[in-house]
Each structure stands twice: as structure tokens, then as C-alpha cells.
Amino acid sequence: MHSAVLHLLRRLRVRDRESGIGPAQLSALSVLVFGGPRSLGELADAEQVRPPTMSRIVSGLERAGLLKREATEDGRRVRLVATTKGTKILWEGRKRRVESLAHALASLGEVEKGRVRELAELLPEIVRKI
Amino acid sequence: MHSAVLHLLRRLRVRDRESGIGPAQLSALSVLVFGGPRSLGELADAEQVRPPTMSRIVSGLERAGLLKREATEDGRRVRLVATTKGTKILWEGRKRRVESLAHALASLGEVEKGRVRELAELLPEIVRKI
DNA sequence: ATCATTTAGTTAGCATAGCTAACTATATTG
């Protein structure tokens, strides 16, 4: 299962590359777009990455005009917000990934599709427990 | 599903880091250990990576004493073979991953476990079609 | 048989991404 999951992800990333944005940047931006604005530390936690790493990922996204750093009441924190451009790019990427998966799933029988559906619902729970 | 798979992989990689070997090296070595010796180009294909990338990954593994480059009849090709040390390290890593997954799966009911099992068998087929 | 082409790998050079250690600036607390 570990191996299959690894290769599934690798294939999907090939499509992601079309967005012209690195995988870590893409994943971080998706948290902002689909989960709303948050601080750098929160984003680092969500992405299971250290603050310096997230700091650089955010710098790249900012340079590309995909997010903005905004000041907060607490002078130490920043609020990271996806720009319109960032949001648009992400929705296009999601569309591509869904197309790839849909293509692969289309040739499966109804029974198999049902199994995939069941596991997709189960996975987040499993992940939380690891 | 894409998101859940991404985070599942990320969690498992945390355990993999304990091996003191990078994720790409670990994955390439696992192909040799569990799939047998092969050429650099074949390994690059299996890992969905370009030859120069695989060349450097292999160099790292060789430097660490985890695999050997052997000559073949065709003077251009090399045969990559995991060493005893490489094989041992990989089995220990597999053990750690299995422990992590087992821990997460242990709390599931029998029905859910059955679903996971069915999908684990289905995944490689899906991956091949993407 | 020789010269051109194809194939397998490597080297060089660039960008992204992960880390720790050390720093700055702002809040909080004693």
C-alpha cells in the first residue's frame, strides 16, 4: 500500500508540474485557498514542515504574486492570504488532477469504484491516527 | 482522495527519515531490494525520474555502500545490485512503516480493514492507468 | 570495414525543498 500510494502521488505530480509551480508551493497554497488565511506557523504545521522551510516557500509564492503577507494585531505574526491569481491557478490545477484520476477510474467496474469511494472516505481518519 | 494520499505519504516519510537516507534514495533502493537488480535506465523509468537524476541518486547509494554498480555484456549498461547492508536497512525501514500503518489500522473495525485491503490490491492498477 | 547514428550514462549548472543554528523583533511575565 505504501508503495502504491507513493507511485500514485508521483503520477499526479506530473500533471501538477504543468502549473509551473513547485509541489511544496502548490500544496501550501492549496491550504490557503481551500482552508482560508492563516499564519506562517499554522501553515508550517499543516504542511508538516519547519518554519524556515515554510518561510522560503511563502517567499516564492509571494514573489510569484500568488499570496500576500498581511500584518496582524500581533506584530510578530503575519496573515497569509491567497491572491485572486493564486486562487485561479489552484482551481485550474485541481481540475487537471481530477481529470487524471477520473480517466484512471473510468475503466474500473462499478464494484471497484465503490471500493475506491469507501476508502477515500476512510483515508483521512487513518492519516490522523498515524 | 488526492489530499488524503498526500498527507498519508507525508506522515509515513517522517518514519522513513529515521533510516538516515533520503526519500528518493530509499524508494530507488526498495525497487532493487524487492524487485531485483536492473539497469540505471530501468530504475529511472520505475521511479519516474530522468536518467541524470537517477545517476546522482545511485551515486549517493553507492557512496553509502547500499548498492554496487556491476558491468554487463553491453558495455554501456550497468547492473545495479543492492548490497547486504542496503537490503538490511530497507527491511528495517519496511518494518517501521508497517508498524506505523498497523498502529493506525488497528483501531478500525473489521469492515473498514476489509475495505483497506481491497483498495490496496486495486491501487497499483489505478496507478498504471494514470 | 569504416563512418554515421543511436543508446546508456555521466557531468555541469540551475531551481526547489528539507533541515539546524543563529539572529531579529515583538509580546508576555516577574
Next chain:
DNA sequence: CAATATAGTTAGCTATGCTAACTAAATGAT
């Protein structure tokens, strides 16, 4: 007000991905 804690950044290392350009070996065409 001084000491400490918290949020981010900077610097510097390694690993991993790419393309372009190279070497060496095998194949093929005349």
C-alpha cells in the same frame, strides 16, 4: 523594567528534480 517566550527570517548544508551537453559503446548503412 528586565528576563523570557514566541514568530519569523537569514545563512548554510544536503537532497532531488530538471535540461543541455558530453563520453563511450553498440548498431547499421554503404
